[in-house]
Amino acid sequence: MDALIPQLLNGSAQGALLLLAALGLSLTFGQMGVINMAHGEFLMLGAFTAYLVQQVIAAGDLSIPVALPVAFAGAGLFGLLLEVTIIRWMYRRPLDTLLVTVGVSLILQQAALQIFPSQGVPVEKPGWLDGQLNVLGYGWPLRQVFTIALAAVCVTALSAWLKYTSFGRRIRATVHNRDLAETTGISTRSIDRLTFFVGSGLAGIAGVAASLIGGTNSQMGAQYIIPAFLVVAAGGIGQLKGTIIAAWAVGVALSCFAYWTTGSLAQVLAFILVIVFLQVRPQGLFTVRTRSLA
Amino acid sequence: MTKLKPWISLGGIGVFAVLLLAVAPVVLSDHWLNNLGKYCCWAIAAVGIGLAWGRGGMLVMGQGVFFALGAYSMAMHLTLETAGDRVPGFMVLYDPLAPLPAFWEPFRSAGFTLVAIVLLPVVVAGILGYALFKRRVKGAYFAILTQALAVALATLISSTIRETGGDTGLSDFKYFFGFVLNDPANKVMVYAITAALLVGCLLAVRQLYRSRFGELLVAARDAEERVRFLGYDPANVKLVAFVVSALMASVGGAMFVPLVGIITPAEIGAAASILMIAGVAFGGRASLFGPALGAMAVGWGQSSLGSTWPEGWTYILGLLFVVVILFLPHGLSSLPARFAAMRRRPEPPPAPAIAAAELEEVRS
Numbered sequence: 001m002d003a004l005i006p007q008l009l010n011g012s013a014q015g016a017l018l019l020l021a022a023l024g025l026s027l028t029f030g031q032m033g034v035i036n037m038a039h040g041e042f043l044m045l046g047a048f049t050a051y052l053v054q055q056v057i058a059a060g061d062l063s064i065p066v067a068l069p070v071a072f073a074g075a076g077l078f079g080l081l082l083e084v085t086i087i088r089w090m091y092r093r094p095l096d097t098l099l100v101t102v103g104v105s106l107i108l109q110q111a112a113l114q115i116f117p118s119q120g121v122p123v124e125k126p127g128w129l130d131g132q133l134n135v136l137g138y139g140w141p142l143r144q145v146f147t148i149a150l151a152a153v154c155v156t157a158l159s160a161w162l163k164y165t166s167f168g169r170r171i172r173a174t175v176h177n178r179d180l181a182e183t184t185g186i187s188t189r190s191i192d193r194l195t196f197f198v199g200s201g202l203a204g205i206a207g208v209a210a211s212l213i214g215g216t217n218s219q220m221g222a223q224y225i226i227p228a229f230l231v232v233a234a235g236g237i238g239q240l241k242g243t244i245i246a247a248w249a250v251g252v253a254l255s256c257f258a259y260w261t262t263g264s265l266a267q268v269l270a271f272i273l274v275i276v277f278l279q280v281r282p283q284g285l286f287t288v289r290t291r292s293l294a
Numbered sequence: 295m296t297k298l299k300p301w302i303s304l305g306g307i308g309v310f311a312v313l314l315l316a317v318a319p320v321v322l323s324d325h326w327l328n329n330l331g332k333y334c335c336w337a338i339a340a341v342g343i344g345l346a347w348g349r350g351g352m353l354v355m356g357q358g359v360f361f362a363l364g365a366y367s368m369a370m371h372l373t374l375e376t377a378g379d380r381v382p383g384f385m386v387l388y389d390p391l392a393p394l395p396a397f398w399e400p401f402r403s404a405g406f407t408l409v410a411i412v413l414l415p416v417v418v419a420g421i422l423g424y425a426l427f428k429r430r431v432k433g434a435y436f437a438i439l440t441q442a443l444a445v446a447l448a449t450l451i452s453s454t455i456r457e458t459g460g461d462t463g464l465s466d467f468k469y470f471f472g473f474v475l476n477d478p479a480n481k482v483m484v485y486a487i488t489a490a491l492l493v494g495c496l497l498a499v500r501q502l503y504r505s506r507f508g509e510l511l512v513a514a515r516d517a518e519e520r521v522r523f524l525g526y527d528p529a530n531v532k533l534v535a536f537v538v539s540a541l542m543a544s545v546g547g548a549m550f551v552p553l554v555g556i557i558t559p560a561e562i563g564a565a566a567s568i569l570m571i572a573g574v575a576f577g578g579r580a581s582l583f584g585p586a587l588g589a590m591a592v593g594w595g596q597s598s599l600g601s602t603w604p605e606g607w608t609y610i611l612g613l614l615f616v617v618v619i620l621f622l623p624h625g626l627s628s629l630p631a632r633f634a635a636m637r638r639r640p641e642p643p644p645a646p647a648i649a650a651a652e653l654e655e656v657r658s
Contacts, residue, residue: 035434089620095353096619098437099575102568103615110608222564226445229438264453271446275439282429 006138007255013144013213015251016151020209021228022235022243023154024202028079029229030237031175032195034087035098039228040221041108042078042200046071046207047216048112051121061126064208068150071204079200083193091192105221112218120217129212147209154205158198159240171195230274236284245285250274300504303582307496310583314489319482328553331485333593334492335550340574340589341495342542347571348579349508350535351515352432356440357543358567359447360415364544365562366451366458367414368551370398371407372467383466384459395457404471411548412541419540420533427529427536432518441564448563463558470552488549492586495542500582502538511535543570569596572611575618578625588625 021043028034049071054063082104090097129146132139162168173181174191182188210220231250235242250270257266278284318330339357346352373382385392400406422443426436451458458464473480502508514521514528521528551557560566569592577588592611599607618625 029434035437086616086620093623095351095433095437096623098353098434099571100616100619102571103612103619105612106608106615107612110605110612114605226438226442226564230442233435233438262453264449268446268450268453271442275442278431278435278439279425279429282431282435 003259005136007259008252009135009138009140009144011252011255012248013147013251014254015248016144016148017206017209017213018224018227018231018251019151019244019247020147020154020206021203021224022231022247023151023158023240024199024206025228026232026235026237026240026243027158027199027202028196029232030239030243031171032091032192032199033094034091034196035094035101035229036079036082036087036199037098037101037225038082038105038108038221039101039200039203040223040225041105041112042075042203042221043207043210043224044108044112044216044218044221045075045078046204047123047211047220048116048121048207049074049204050123050208050211051116051216054124061128063124064126064129064212067208068205071208072201073204075204075207076197076201079203080193080197082200083196087196088189088192105225109218109221116218118218120215120220123211123216125212143212147213150205150209154202155240155244158202161198167194227270230271234274234277234284236286239284239286242284242286303500306583307493307500310496310586311489311493314493315486318489319486324478324481327485328481329594329597330590331488331553332550332597333590334485334488335546335553336570336573336593337586337589338488338492338495338546338549339543339570340577340585341492341499342539342546343570343574344579344581344585345499345502345511345542346535346539347574348581348585349503349511349515350532352532352536353434353437353571354440354536354539355437355564355571356442356444356567357539357570358444358562358564359440360419360540360543361547361550361566361570362447362451362557362562363414363418364411364547365551365557366464366547367401367407367410367544368548369464369467369557370401371404372470372551373464374398374402375471376466376468384462384464385456388456392456397457411544415540415544416537419537423533423536424529427532430529441567444562444567445564448559451559451562459558461559463556463561464551465556467552467555475552475555484549484552488553491545491549495545496582496586498538503582507531507534569611572614574625576614576625578627580624581627584625584627587627 021039024042025036025039028036028039050064050067053067053070057063057066082101086100086104087097090100125143129143131142133142133145134140162171170181170186170191171194173184173186174188174195178188181191206224207220210216210224214220214223227250231246232243234250235244235246250273253273254266254270257269260266261269314330314334319327322330339361343354343357346354377383381392381394385394401410426439431439452461454460455462467475469475470480470484473483475481475484502511510521510526510528510531514526514531518528521531547557547562550561570589573589573592574585575588576592577586578584592614595607595610599610622628
């Protein structure tokens with residue numbers, strides 16, 4: 001039991017990070033059907049943004065709160081650029097989108113490798129994240145608490161935005177029936193661009209969170225992309241609650257497996273777990289009923 | 295995609311075979327012949343990807359898994375053959391008294407190794423494919439799952455340094471089924487076996503494409519539901535294509551080991567699996583020769599530019615993906631047909647028929 005609480009808390013933080021990475025994907029993949037393999041590199045952009053912001057504001061306590069919106073905007077603009085130049089031509093060929101974005105991610109990785117030192121850059125943790133929170137006798141690092149809080153804020157903001165704002169309604173209308181949405185006067189093209197901007201921007205926020213927990217280097221995006229996709233797939237397409245539960249479950253599983261075995265073996269086991277789960281429920285945890293045949 | 299007349303494709307394979315087996319050994323130096331052999335290994339895997347992806351519509355992004363099954367089977371046998379009665383050197387490095395892991399033991403036998411190279415991928419791909427296709431997992435899900443498997447396997451091998459050599463991999467093979475690998479004549483023999491296997495794979499795939507099975511496979515790619523309504527089970531058709539492609543990847547991997555002399559997790563992980571896809575996309579996924587020639591071209595780029603100018607090569611590879619998929623989804627091999635179509639009538643050719651079917655897959 002004593003060993004269980006740290007694993008649960010650690011795992012929740014890992015899950016929150018995964019959730020942040022998967023949130024943008026669940027928007028672009030879940031809502032638009034675009035498989036963006038460069039999403040991990042947008043996350044990397046967010047992490048490097050945190051580093052760059054710290055170069056400007058000299059690593060004060062303010063740097064991370066400032067970095068969050070900057071990373072959101074920066075990664076979002078990159079996403080917008082990708083949508084406008086490439087992805088807009090590919091909506092009819094989803095599988096090919098996957099390959100095109102693989103190419104984009106290769107280019108971005110290499111660019112990051114050349115711009116920044118290859119061993120990565122240090123992102124300093126602000127002082128207010130140094131402490132620990134005492135939970136049932138276990139000192140829970142505040143950094144992990146911060147990740148969870150950030151994930152909670154992002155999820156709440158995203159779902160409220162989708163549900164209550166006029167933008168959100170237009171996005172949902174476009175997803176449900178593109179032609180009808182167009183008929184009612186919604187510009188589906190600009191909705192596509194907006195969705196992609198927000199989805200990529202969320203990756204930027206995830207990157208800032210990731211820079212506080214792990215290393216910031218050109219390879220970091222590749223680490224997150226496959227687990228994030230698995231989380232979205234296991235949670236069910238177009239369902240935020242599924243993504244949340246799946247991310248948390250994978251995070252806790254990773255943490256427990258890592259406790260019992262080793263870190264890399266834990267990854268293998270978690271992957272296998274998700275793959276087996278998808279055998280049982282190929283549509284994920286929650287499904288949206290559609291009238292399509294397959 | 296117009297169908298090639300039977301004698302054209304057969305003649306093409308013939309010319310290809312003569313070039314690889316008769317001309318290349320005479321013209322090329324030992325070094326380049328060895329390199330060509332390496333490209334042939336990738337090409338063998340690529341022919342399989344062409345079958346599964348180009349014809350079957352299954353984007354196999356984890357062929358590294360099957361490449362690894364073949365490669366590590368072969369590498370374990372060659373390591374044991376080199377070590378003789380002793381335990382392989384890298385195992386003793388960490389623990390002088392380390393016993394040989396149980397799963398290594400059967401690979402002492404040459405016969406078992408050859409059977410394993412064929413049967414392991416068939417069994418693994420069979421189980422995996424059966425489970426996935428029967429549950430109608432397809433499209434992006436299938437691609438991501440296979441890629442995840444490649445990542446998982448590479449991570450597993452990296453982390454089990456005592457059993458599999460970890461990131462340093464397996465290397466320093468001296469014998470290949472009794473032949474001394476350093477002998478130039480034996481090197482040519484290993485190359486010739488690889489080239490012959492590539493030609494064999496091309497012949498097999500050509501036969502498959504021309505058969506009723508090939509027609510069904512394309513039908514399952516373009517309109518899976520209709521195939522189901524007609525009374526066929528698309529899952530079985532796709533399963534066979536997937537298993538055959540896995541087998542080819544395994545054979546490519548197995549020959550890669552004696553030719554290159556080393557196998558590491560880097561050769562089978564996510565990046566390597568994507569590299570295999572790159573060649574197929576470049577050459578033309580659904581054509582007969584496209585995947586093999588594309589893979590050889592990309593292989594050449596990887597081993598020459600990739601070592602002399604690694605930054606540039608990564609950019610080129612990335613751009614290759616973007617440009618080819620965006621403007622030339624059927625690869626270089628579709629260029630002649632495009633020009634012919636443009637000459638006949640000036641308007642652009644109609645969008646490829648696969649589009650609608652793929653959209654259905656993701657949206658469903």
